[in-house]
Amino acid sequence: MTAADTVLNVSHLSLSSSVQKNLVSDVSFSIAPGECLGLVGESGSGKTITLRSILGILPPGIVLTGGSIEKHGSCAMIFQNPVSALDPLCPVVSQLVEVIRCHQKMSRESALVQADELLRMLDLPVSLERLDRYPGQLSGGQCQRIMIAIALACRPDLLLCDEPTTALDVTVQKQIIAVLRNLQHTLEFSMLFVTHNLAVASALCTSLCVMKQGTVVEKGDTKSVLSRPQTEYTKLLIRSVLPVPECGKEE
Amino acid sequence: MTLKRLLKTPSLLAGTVMLLLLVCAAFLAPYISPYDYTRQDLFAVLQPPSAVHLMGTDQLGRDVCTRLLYAARTDLKVMVLAEIVPFCTGIFLGMLAGYYGKWVDTVITFFTDIFIAFPFYLTVIIIAFVTGSGEHGIYITFMLVGWIVFAKVVKGLSSALCSEEWIAACKTIGLPGYRIIWGHLFVNVLPQAVIVLMTDMVSLLVTVVTLGFLGIGIAPPVPDWGTMISDGKTFIATSWWLSVMPGCAVVYTGIALSLIGDGLADIWRGK
Numbered sequence: 001m002t003a004a005d006t007v008l009n010v011s012h013l014s015l016s017s018s019v020q021k022n023l024v025s026d027v028s029f030s031i032a033p034g035e036c037l038g039l040v041g042e043s044g045s046g047k048t049i050t051l052r053s054i055l056g057i058l059p060p061g062i063v064l065t066g067g068s069i070e071k072h073g074s075c076a077m078i079f080q081n082p083v084s085a086l087d088p089l090c091p092v093v094s095q096l097v098e099v100i101r102c103h104q105k106m107s108r109e110s111a112l113v114q115a116d117e118l119l120r121m122l123d124l125p126v127s128l129e130r131l132d133r134y135p136g137q138l139s140g141g142q143c144q145r146i147m148i149a150i151a152l153a154c155r156p157d158l159l160l161c162d163e164p165t166t167a168l169d170v171t172v173q174k175q176i177i178a179v180l181r182n183l184q185h186t187l188e189f190s191m192l193f194v195t196h197n198l199a200v201a202s203a204l205c206t207s208l209c210v211m212k213q214g215t216v217v218e219k220g221d222t223k224s225v226l227s228r229p230q231t232e233y234t235k236l237l238i239r240s241v242l243p244v245p246e247c248g249k250e251e
Numbered sequence: 252m253t254l255k256r257l258l259k260t261p262s263l264l265a266g267t268v269m270l271l272l273l274v275c276a277a278f279l280a281p282y283i284s285p286y287d288y289t290r291q292d293l294f295a296v297l298q299p300p301s302a303v304h305l306m307g308t309d310q311l312g313r314d315v316c317t318r319l320l321y322a323a324r325t326d327l328k329v330m331v332l333a334e335i336v337p338f339c340t341g342i343f344l345g346m347l348a349g350y351y352g353k354w355v356d357t358v359i360t361f362f363t364d365i366f367i368a369f370p371f372y373l374t375v376i377i378i379a380f381v382t383g384s385g386e387h388g389i390y391i392t393f394m395l396v397g398w399i400v401f402a403k404v405v406k407g408l409s410s411a412l413c414s415e416e417w418i419a420a421c422k423t424i425g426l427p428g429y430r431i432i433w434g435h436l437f438v439n440v441l442p443q444a445v446i447v448l449m450t451d452m453v454s455l456l457v458t459v460v461t462l463g464f465l466g467i468g469i470a471p472p473v474p475d476w477g478t479m480i481s482d483g484k485t486f487i488a489t490s491w492w493l494s495v496m497p498g499c500a501v502v503y504t505g506i507a508l509s510l511i512g513d514g515l516a517d518i519w520r521g522k
Contacts, residue, residue, distance in 0.1 A: 057419045077423040085420040087435045098434065099424050147420075154424055 006030040007073050007158045007190045008054065014066035015049055015058070015214075023062065024050055024214040031158065036184065036191040038205030038222070040198055040237065046214040047194045051077075051162050054192075073157025076150075080163040082143035086135040092146045093119075093133065099153045118149040122179060141172035148179065152187070159184075161193045165200055177203055199241050202226055210234050256518055263514020269507035277323035286314040288321040288474055297490045307492040309482065315496055322474040323500065329386055329469070330456050333393040334448060340394075341401020342444050346432050348402070349409020356406070363403060366396050371458070379467040386469060389459060397451070404447050408440045442519040449512030453505045460501050476501055 008031040015024040024046040031037050039047045052058050054069055055077055079085035087095060093115060100111040122145040135143055144164060151159060161180070165173040181204060184191060195201050201208060201222070208225045210218040210233065218225060218234050229235045257263055276283060292312035300307045306315040348359040374396065379388040412418060413436075421431045462468030463477020471478060476497040483493025 055423045057422055060414075074425075075423070077420070079416055079420060081416065084416045087417050087421070087439070089438045090435060098430070099426070102424075102426055102430070150420075150424060 005032060007033055007071070008075075008192065009070040009072075010050070010054070010067070011070075012067035013050065013053065013069065014064070015046070015053055015062055016065045017062045019061075022214055024053075026067070027211070027214075027216050028067075029209050029216070029219065031190045031192060033157070033190055034184075034188050035207065036193060036205045038201035038208045039192065039194045039211060040196065040201050040208060041211035042196055042237075044213075045211040047196075047211055048080075048162055050211075051160055051192065051194050054160060071158070074154060075158045075160055076152070076154040076156035077160040077162065078144070078147050078151050078164045081167045082140055082147045082164075083135055083138075083167075085147055086143060088135055091132055091134055092138065092143075096146065096150055096153060099150050103154055114153075115149075118152060121152075121183075122146075122149050124149070139172075140168050141175065144168060144172075144176055145179065148176075148183070152183065156189055158190045158192065161191060161195075163195050164193075166195070166197070173200070180204065197241075198226075198237050210237065260514045260517055262510045262517065266507045266510025266512075266514055269503065270511065273323060273504060273507065274327065276320055277327060280317070280320035280324065284314065284317040284320060286317045288313065288317045289472060290314075297486060297493075299490070300492055306496045307490070309490075309493055310486060315479075315492060318474045318479060319476070319496055319500055322476045322479060322497065323504075325386075325469055325473055325475050326456060326459055327504075329389060329459050330452055333390050333455060333459075334397065334452055336390075336394045337397030338401055338444070338448055341398035342405050342437075342440065344398065345402040345405025346409050346436055346440065348406040349411075350413055350428065350432055350436060352410065352413070356410075359402065359406070363399050367399050369396050371396060372461075375458075375462060376467060384467045384470050389462065389468065393455070397455075400451055401444055401447060405440050405444055408443055409436055412436060412439055442515070446512050446516045446519075449508050449515070453508045456501060456504055456508075460497075 010030065011028045013024060013027045014022065017023055027046070027050055029037060029039075039050065041047050049058060049062060053064060054071070055075060058064075086092060093112075096115045096118065097108065097111045100106070100114050101108065104111075106114075124142060124145050135146075138146070147164075159180075164180075165176050168176060177200060180191070183189075191204070193201060193205055205222050207221045208219070209216055210225070210231070212233050217231050218229065225234065226238065229238060257267065290313065292308070294312065295304070295308050296310055296312045298304055298308045298312075304314050304316065306319065308314055309318070344359050348356040371392070375388055375392045378391050379385075382388055382391070418431065418435070421435060426434075459468055459475070460477035460480070463475040463479075464481040466478070466481065468477050469475035479497040480494045483490065483495075483497075486493055
């Protein structure tokens with residue numbers, strides 16, 4: 001695959017902090033247009049800081065020590081905890097409108113119309129169109145939808161998702177995944193999806209990248225990784241997905 | 252809705268009412284008081300409080316109550332005017348230091364450390380010597396050193412906020428720095444800054460009064476609580492009202508402002 005037909009090309013990325021060398025070492029992957037790559041692994045395996053390094057919002061003290069990140073196109077990000085990812089003292093619709101106006105120079109009125117469309121696209125209640133709703137007054141799922149709307153308002157070529165469903169309860173999780181999948185189909189952006197939940201990753205991603213202790217241990221398209229895992233670690237991850245007990249079916 | 256909140260917070264309500272009463276009385280002083288604040292009546296010197304002179308008269312026979320109200324005009328005016336510039340610069344520099352960090356923070360912290368070492372009263376005395384005593388000495392000194400408290404508080408608050416996820420989110424969305432600072436950071440630090448402003452105003456008032464007492468503050472014949480206390484100290488044994496009345500006025504204003512600060516803090520903490 002050449003650099004021209006990828007939206008993101010991460011090669012030999014290494015990240016270190018003063019306390020711990022090699023938080024992430026020699027991580028490489030690339031994402032083609034329309035592709036959805038899942039970055040899976042346990043907590044502390046370096047998924048999130050890999051993702052953050054792509055946008056240059058590494059926490060203080062962590063630096064890039066090697067490798068390169070090439071982006072071809074615009075990026076937007078969705079965060080793990082949607083409530084803390086929105087300005088608590090600014091009405092949510094205003095935040096959305098601000099982003100729309102920042103990316104496309106237009107009047108407040110036409111930005112409001114566009115915000116309206118985005119809200120409807122994400123099945124958000126009409127009451128939000130009143131301009132006085134603050135993040136604290138919405139549920140986690142609603143805040144996450146607002147976050148997605150804000151990310152989409154940037155018209156991204158690549159959407160980075162940092163465990164966007166972890167802080168939500170299971171039913172909302174399912175809805176958000178459905179929303180993301182539909183949007184990806186209609187708007188055709190690429191996605192990099194960080195999660196520790198293999199079930200979520202397999203529902204969304206076309207290919208997977210398994211990380212352990214800062215390195216990539218296995219890479220491939222979702223089906224083959226799940227059906228023929230090559231490493232013990234991947235097998236362990238697959239085994240740790242809790243099966244739903246099926247009622248009425250005895251072994 | 253704002254009014255409802257105000258009514259529900261007793262300290263804020265009490266403070267606002269107290270301050271409003273004082274401000275109204277100061278504004279309406281020429282209409283409330285039958286006397287002129289400079290009019291001397293040498294036949295009625297050092298009279299104790301009575302129905303004719305509510306707070307008595309001073310050694311020149313001037314009505315203390317009238318002078319107290321006119322002094323409120325001066326002191327409240329100086330208190331507000333002297334705070335405007337430090338409040339704005341302090342918040343601005345604090346947000347810059349907190350948001351950008353690194354060298355911006357180093358430079359601003361360097362200047363805060365320099366100015367924090369200035370002995371306040373000494374600076375006022377020097378400036379009063381250079382420019383002559385009066386209001387402007389207070390304004391200049393406060394412009395020099397008054398911003399530090401705001402800069403420090405706002406910087407701490409901003410850097411704490413900047414490590415929160417929503418600021419990172421604003422950055423990833425592609426909002427430029429000035430929009431994050433003015434559109435989002437400012438709104439989030441303002442409540443705390445206003446609470447600091449209230450306490451700082453109390454200490455500024457005490458400073459103005461102290462300077463008046465020392466004779467390098469507001470210049471006579473403009474009445475000021477500090478000079479009134481100072482003038483009265485010669486007669487403190489026989490005519491207590493000369494010093495006690497303006498002293499009470501200072502305490503009253505201080506309590507009003509503190510109550511407002513407390514009330515606002517309660518409201519914003521609850522939110």
